[in-house]
Amino acid sequence: MVMVISKRIIEKLDYLVFSAKCYNYSMDLDVVKYWTELSDYDLDTADAMLRTGRWLYVGFMCHQCLEKIFKAYWSKKKQESAPYSHNLINIARVVVSDNC
Numbered sequence: 001m002v003m004v005i006s007k008r009i010i011e012k013l014d015y016l017v018f019s020a021k022c023y024n025y026s027m028d029l030d031v032v033k034y035w036t037e038l039s040d041y042d043l044d045t046a047d048a049m050l051r052t053g054r055w056l057y058v059g060f061m062c063h064q065c066l067e068k069i070f071k072a073y074w075s076k077k078k079q080e081s082a083p084y085s086h087n088l089i090n091i092a093r094v095v096v097s098d099n100c
Contacts, residue, residue, distance in 0.1 A: 031075045031081070032072050032075050032076045034072075035068045035069070035071045035072030035075060035082070036068075036069065036072045038068045039064075039065050039066075039068035039069040039072065042061050042062075042064040042065040042068060043061070043062075043065045045057075045061045046058050046061035046062050046065060049061060063086075063088065066088055067086060067088055067091065070082075070088065070091045070092055070095050071091065073095050074091065074094065074095050077095065078094075
């Protein structure tokens with residue numbers, strides 16, 4: 001079950017990263033790169049925790065990973081800094097809406 005969830009998270013992240021790279025905006029690439037690199041690091045950490053059976057930390061790091069990739073996408077798509085928020089639902093709503 002955990003492996004299925006991890007695979008789905010990775011697939012969704014791959015899609016979001018690809019989508020963010022497809023937008024042709026002039027947002028400072030350093031900001032997008034910053035969020036993307038942090039997200040990659042968190043995903044690697046989640047994978048390491050998964051392999052050692054530290055389930056609580058897998059969930060936490062996956063949350064962090066999603067939050068940061070959403071913020072990278074937000075920065076790329078909206079041409080502004082991502083909000084200071086840890087609420088994935090609120091960030092995702094804005095990121096995937098047509099109003100963004």
